[in-house]
Amino acid sequence: xxxxxxxxxxxxxxxxxxxxxxxxxxxxxxxxxxxxxxxxxxxxxxxxxxxxxxxxxxxxxxxxxxxxxxxxxxxxxxxxxx
Numbered sequence: 559x560x561x562x563x564x565x566x567x568x569x570x571x572x573x574x575x576x577x578x579x580x581x582x583x584x585x586x587x588x589x590x591x592x593x594x595x596x597x598x599x600x601x602x603x604x605x606x607x608x609x610x611x612x613x614x615x616x617x618x619x620x621x622x623x624x625x626x627x628x629x630x631x632x633x634x635x636x637x638x639x640x
Contacts, residue, residue, distance in 0.1 A: 572632040
């Protein structure tokens, strides 16, 4: 099942601030992830958004609703859970 990816404005800004190589890597992983939901995925407890996807030192924080993945943030791991 294919999922549609929606980036929130904050996620777009995060993506623009990443180094070019990292942003390409994140986009490639998100595209692959949207097809089959495979990757280093973890459901977070007591945290909103509900899920995180690990891509190297960066974390993609998102929620899944029906066939849509809504990405809220794309940030470095040391800042992800504050």
